[in-house]
Amino acid sequence: MVEHSIYPKDMEMVITTNQVNFYYGPTQALFDISLLIPAKHVTALIGPSGCGKSTFLRCLNRMNDTIPHSRVIGNIFINQKNIYAPGTDVVELRKEVGMVFQKSNPFPKSIFDNVAYGPRIHGEKDHNRLTEIVEQSLQQAAIWDEVKDRLHANAMGLSGGQQQRLCIARALAVGPKILLMDEPASALDPKSTTRIEDLIGELRNNYTIVIVTHNMQQAARVSDYTAFFYEGQLIECDATPKIFTNPRQKQTEDYITGRFG
Amino acid sequence: MNNTADKFITLSLRLITYAIVVVIGYILFDIIKNGISALNWQFVSTFPRRSGAEGGIFPAIVGTFYLVVGTIAICLPLGIGGAIYLAEYADQGKFNSLIRLAIITLAGVPSIVFGLFGLGIFVLFCGFGPSIMAGSLTLACMVLPTIIVASEESLRAVPKGFRDASLALGATKWEMIRTNILPYSLSGMITGSILGIGRAAGETAPILLTVAAFYLPRLPKSVFDQVMALPYHLYILATQHPEADRIRNMQYGTALILLLLVLGLSLGAILIRTHFRKKFRW
Numbered sequence: 400m401v402e403h404s405i406y407p408k409d410m411e412m413v414i415t416t417n418q419v420n421f422y423y424g425p426t427q428a429l430f431d432i433s434l435l436i437p438a439k440h441v442t443a444l445i446g447p448s449g450c451g452k453s454t455f456l457r458c459l460n461r462m463n464d465t466i467p468h469s470r471v472i473g474n475i476f477i478n479q480k481n482i483y484a485p486g487t488d489v490v491e492l493r494k495e496v497g498m499v500f501q502k503s504n505p506f507p508k509s510i511f512d513n514v515a516y517g518p519r520i521h522g523e524k525d526h527n528r529l530t531e532i533v534e535q536s537l538q539q540a541a542i543w544d545e546v547k548d549r550l551h552a553n554a555m556g557l558s559g560g561q562q563q564r565l566c567i568a569r570a571l572a573v574g575p576k577i578l579l580m581d582e583p584a585s586a587l588d589p590k591s592t593t594r595i596e597d598l599i600g601e602l603r604n605n606y607t608i609v610i611v612t613h614n615m616q617q618a619a620r621v622s623d624y625t626a627f628f629y630e631g632q633l634i635e636c637d638a639t640p641k642i643f644t645n646p647r648q649k650q651t652e653d654y655i656t657g658r659f660g
Numbered sequence: 661m662n663n664t665a666d667k668f669i670t671l672s673l674r675l676i677t678y679a680i681v682v683v684i685g686y687i688l689f690d691i692i693k694n695g696i697s698a699l700n701w702q703f704v705s706t707f708p709r710r711s712g713a714e715g716g717i718f719p720a721i722v723g724t725f726y727l728v729v730g731t732i733a734i735c736l737p738l739g740i741g742g743a744i745y746l747a748e749y750a751d752q753g754k755f756n757s758l759i760r761l762a763i764i765t766l767a768g769v770p771s772i773v774f775g776l777f778g779l780g781i782f783v784l785f786c787g788f789g790p791s792i793m794a795g796s797l798t799l800a801c802m803v804l805p806t807i808i809v810a811s812e813e814s815l816r817a818v819p820k821g822f823r824d825a826s827l828a829l830g831a832t833k834w835e836m837i838r839t840n841i842l843p844y845s846l847s848g849m850i851t852g853s854i855l856g857i858g859r860a861a862g863e864t865a866p867i868l869l870t871v872a873a874f875y876l877p878r879l880p881k882s883v884f885d886q887v888m889a890l891p892y893h894l895y896i897l898a899t900q901h902p903e904a905d906r907i908r909n910m911q912y913g914t915a916l917i918l919l920l921l922v923l924g925l926s927l928g929a930i931l932i933r934t935h936f937r938k939k940f941r942w
Contacts, residue, residue, distance in 0.1 A: 467752065490832060491830075493829065498824075498828035504824065506840060516829060520829065520831050520839065573829055
């Protein structure tokens with residue numbers, strides 16, 4: 400059920416998924432997911448553990464390709480291009496669609512080398528240009544002031560919250576248009592969580608953000624649209640205030656009022 | 661009651677551990693005590709005289725050194741390459757299990773069988789003759805399982821997060837391996853490999869049939885020459901020499917040098933590991 404009606408008429412859609420089914424071997428994890436994701440807005444994917452929201456997120460940059468015996472049936476269009484069409488350049492796709500993981504995963508390299516990693520593998524060799532990208536990305540991720548004096552220190556020395564913002568900077572350095580976030584704050588303390596949420600609020604002006612979260616308050620705080628997943632199905636997608644005040648589906652209401660999950 | 665039992669177990673385990681140390685300590689003590697008198701500059705720098713009853717063991721040291729270098733040169737790329745394939749590329753299916761079974765079996769093959777294999781394949785079939793080439797290849801076959809297992813373990817020890825992050829930034833699989841897996845696993849690979857090679861350096865059976873000479877008046881000129889080697893020299897001095905009873909100090913001296921060489925290799929491995937551990941910590 401593609402629900403155009405929930406979006407304003409002239410809104411630009413960056414991601415369109417059309418009856419996406421996903422299988423881990425014989426186990427089906429996603430059932431006919433059809434969802435529209437608007438440009439330069441935050442879309443939150445919520446639902447209980449194992450509902451398929453992370454699996455769906457990982458379909459959007461084809462990170463699931465690395466899982467043996469997994470299969471996708473259906474179409475996902477990003478900027479009108481079917482990313483599962485044969486001959487799709489996964490490297491180009493992942494330059495377009497950045498990802499931030501649940502557990503912050505900086506490389507055991509310097510802060511500079513972490514952020515420069517993406518541009519370097521994509522062929523940027525000019526040191527001045529790299530320096531520029533690194534500074535810009537760190538600033539966008541709101542961590543520049545904290546690390547500008549120790550860019551060549553090992554990133555493992557940063558706190559958990561700083562590491563996560565560094566990972567966001569690292570993802571931004573490649574120049575994506577879309578940012579996928581897989582429970583980016585679930586391993587962080589409340590203060591660091593607030594900083595990440597503030598950061599998402601700033602990034603939404605320039606990026607399309609899809610965020611998976613366990614935390615419903617977080618979804619309510621940071622997102623414009625919320626999609627509720629349950630047992631591999633997309634139950635409902637609507638403007639966030641609507642989902643949290645007046646959902647159309649009974650299951651959504653049960654979930655957000657804490658009756659299960 | 662439980663407390664007493666616990667104390668008893670602790671004490672027993674401790675004594676067992678000490679017993680192991682005592683055995684190793686005694687071997688070291690015995691070799692050092694009896695061998696130290698033979699050690700001097702002449703011993704390590706001159707050729708043997710009277711079939712090794714007098715003179716030094718210089719050519720055997722050189723020979724073993726060449727064999728170690730040759731073995732490293734052959735088995736390191738093969739072993740690490742194989743491990744990368746198994747850990748990163750191969751499907752975890754039936755064929756993979758079969759390869760693993762083959763590797764474990766290879767590790768259990770007696771060294772004399774490797775010697776015979778080397779004689780058949782490298783010396784005779786390939787026509788290398790008894791040579792550094794044939795000997796190194798044989799030793800390489802022998803340590804390959806150790807290197808593959810050690811390398812694969814250290815590849816798998818690299819956290820999944822690094823892999824995911826690399827791929828998500830648009831790295832190809834090989835870029836990911838080259839930039840974010842190998843640098844962190846290389847120290848473990850090299851350490852494991854050197855320890856394996858250290859063991860091979862002391863083996864007699866594989867080189868007996870493929871490279872080792874009882875006596876050579878000159879040093880090898882190419883990889884297709886024979887060499888003397890420490891373990892084989894020791895074997896001759898201790899069991900085949902007509903004056904075996906009267907040249908104990910030569911035997912112990914050779915044993916001590918061999919031991920120092922292997923300890924040196926292990927020490928090198930430890931140094932490499934600590935260096936890299938400091939460099940990459942997570």
